[in-house]
Amino acid sequence: MKILTVDTSSNCSSVSLSDDATLLGECLLGEDRSNSGRLMDSISGLLRAARLAPEGLDCLAVSLGPGSFTGVRVGIATVKGLALATGKPVVGFSSLAMLAMNLPYSSAQVAPLFDARKGEVYGALYRCGALPDAVVADAVLSPADFLALVREPTIFVGDGALRYCDLIRDTLGELAIFPPWHTNLPRASAGAVIARETAREGKFTPLAQLNPTYLRASEAEIAKRKRDSL
Amino acid sequence: MKILTVDTSSNCSSVSLSDDATLLGECLLGEDRSNSGRLMDSISGLLRAARLAPEGLDCLAVSLGPGSFTGVRVGIATVKGLALATGKPVVGFSSLAMLAMNLPYSSAQVAPLFDARKGEVYGALYRCGALPDAVVADAVLSPADFLALVREPTIFVGDGALRYCDLIRDTLGELAIFPPWHTNLPRASAGAVIARETAREGKFTPLAQLNPTYLRASEAEIAKRKRDSL
Numbered sequence: 001m002k003i004l005t006v007d008t009s010s011n012c013s014s015v016s017l018s019d020d021a022t023l024l025g026e027c028l029l030g031e032d033r034s035n036s037g038r039l040m041d042s043i044s045g046l047l048r049a050a051r052l053a054p055e056g057l058d059c060l061a062v063s064l065g066p067g068s069f070t071g072v073r074v075g076i077a078t079v080k081g082l083a084l085a086t087g088k089p090v091v092g093f094s095s096l097a098m099l100a101m102n103l104p105y106s107s108a109q110v111a112p113l114f115d116a117r118k119g120e121v122y123g124a125l126y127r128c129g130a131l132p133d134a135v136v137a138d139a140v141l142s143p144a145d146f147l148a149l150v151r152e153p154t155i156f157v158g159d160g161a162l163r164y165c166d167l168i169r170d171t172l173g174e175l176a177i178f179p180p181w182h183t184n185l186p187r188a189s190a191g192a193v194i195a196r197e198t199a200r201e202g203k204f205t206p207l208a209q210l211n212p213t214y215l216r217a218s219e220a221e222i223a224k225r226k227r228d229s230l
Numbered sequence: 231m232k233i234l235t236v237d238t239s240s241n242c243s244s245v246s247l248s249d250d251a252t253l254l255g256e257c258l259l260g261e262d263r264s265n266s267g268r269l270m271d272s273i274s275g276l277l278r279a280a281r282l283a284p285e286g287l288d289c290l291a292v293s294l295g296p297g298s299f300t301g302v303r304v305g306i307a308t309v310k311g312l313a314l315a316t317g318k319p320v321v322g323f324s325s326l327a328m329l330a331m332n333l334p335y336s337s338a339q340v341a342p343l344f345d346a347r348k349g350e351v352y353g354a355l356y357r358c359g360a361l362p363d364a365v366v367a368d369a370v371l372s373p374a375d376f377l378a379l380v381r382e383p384t385i386f387v388g389d390g391a392l393r394y395c396d397l398i399r400d401t402l403g404e405l406a407i408f409p410p411w412h413t414n415l416p417r418a419s420a421g422a423v424i425a426r427e428t429a430r431e432g433k434f435t436p437l438a439q440l441n442p443t444y445l446r447a448s449e450a451e452i453a454k455r456k457r458d459s460l
Contacts (some may be wrong), residue, residue, distance in 0.1 A: 107336060
C-alpha cells in the first residue's frame, strides 16, 4: 500500500512516501514559514524520485493537529485537494503521537510538546513500541500544569520542549531527559507508520469529516465570541 | 555552526542541514540507485530552502562507511569536492553509529545492520543516549557470527535486519526486537549529531586522510590479489 503522508502541524513541513512497511523517501524542512509553497515541491520531488504519479498512490495521510492553526489547515487542505483529484482514501493521525514516534522503544515515556504560544503547550504522554500508546491524551495547557502530570523519568521532545527546557529541568530535575536534537522535528514517516495501521483497519475518514484537532478556539473565534457577547 | 551532512553508505541517500543543535532540513531517499545524481539535487534543495550558499556553511560531514563500496565513495567524493571548492573543514563518522542513533534512549541496546551481501552483514552493537556508545565495534561478519555476540534484548535496525529477520527471530526468540519501519533508513541528521560533537572538539579530518571504512577488500582488490598470486 503506497501512502503519501503530510505534516505541517508545526512551523516545520514534512512529507513522506512509503510502500507497505518500506520508507521510499522523506523531506523535512524546519522553520518553513512558507510551507504552502514548499510542501508541493516536496510532494512532487518525492513522487518523481519514486517514478510515481499521484494516481499510483493507494492512500493519503495527514496530521490533524494539534498544532499551528494555519499549518494544520495547509496540510489538510493540500491532502483534501489531492484526494478530490485522485479519488484516493484519506486517514488522519495525531501530530503529537507522530512526534512521540521519533522515540520508539524508549527507556522512558515520551512527552511530545508543541509550543502553542500564549504561555501554553500542546502536549501528551506516550509509550511507543511498534505504535504509540497514549498515557495522557493530547491536550492544550500551561507548561506548569503539564509538568504536574509527570511523576517518572520522561523524554521531552519537540519545539515546546526546547522553549520550556529550563522550566522542565527546574521542575523535574533528573526525571527530565532531553534526546539528541535531530529527534525534535516532526517526521511524516512516523505518521505514516500510524496511518498504515489505520488504513489496514479500513478506518478511512470521509473528506467532509477530515477536520483539524485544534483543542482550543482560534484567535478569530475568540474575537467573534467576544463581539457576539457584547 | 552550520553543517551539511551527507550519507550514501547504503542504497539510500540522505542529506541534512543543521545549525548548532537545530535541524534545518533533511532529505532521504530509499533505494536510490542513482544516488550520484539525486544527491546534488537534495543538497541544493536544502541550501536553497535555508537561503544559504555553500560558502555559508561552517563544516561538512560525511559517513565513511562501512557500507556499499560505490555508495561510500560517492558520498566522500561529493563532500571532498564541496570542501575543495569552499575551503570548509570536514568530519567523518561511522555509518553504523549513525543508524543506531535512530533509536536514542532506547530500552535495549541497538544492533544496526547493513546487508553486506555475500552472506555477510556490517554490524555493531551500540547504546545511544545523547551520543552513540559502541558496545561491539563496527565489523563485517556472517549474520550467525554476529548473533552469537548478542545475549540480551536487542533492537535490530537497518536493511541487514530486514534481510535476516527470520534468522534473527529464530536464533534469539524474544531477545530480538524490531522497531517501527520508519527507523530502518539511515538519516544524515543522526550523523550530524555525531559530527557536531566531533567538530566542536576540533577533530577535523584532512582531505587526504578522508578515506572509506571498508572493513573488507573490494571485489576488484580480491580479483587483483588472486591474479597476483597466480
